[in-house]
Amino acid sequence: MAFIFTNPNPGRKLVGDCVIRAISIISGKEWEQVYIELAVQGFMMYDMSSSNDVWSAYLHRNNFKRYVIPDSCPDCYTVREFVDDHPYGDYILATGTHVIAVKDGNYYDTWDSGDEVPIYYFKKET
Secondary structure, eight states, X not given: OEEEEOOOOTTOOOSSOXXXXXXXXXXXXXXXXXXXXXXXXXXXXXXOTTSHHHHHHHHHHTTEEEEEOOOSSTTOOOHHHHXXXXXXXXXXXXXXXXXXXXXXXXXXXXXXXXXXXXXXXXXXXX
């Protein structure tokens, strides 16, 4: 399990596009393609592409299923612990204010977000 610095944003921006970065990393699509696809999804829903409803709908449409992390111990289950518990597979974690890509026991981000507390995640269904 490890943090791996990754920034698929062509302009090397570090904030404001975490949803696009995470989806790009997990899907293998270019950042620009994900940006456009989310913009279209947002347009169809009359909402901003960064809203939870829009990117959730996009992921559902692309065979991802959403799972809620039980709130049995608030603020104690971190991204690092999630990664330890999920050493295989592709996930997109949401903390409420941030989105992180998790792939085969590693988490990919522009900063070490391992201490963040995830509240739900998406997993690609086969």
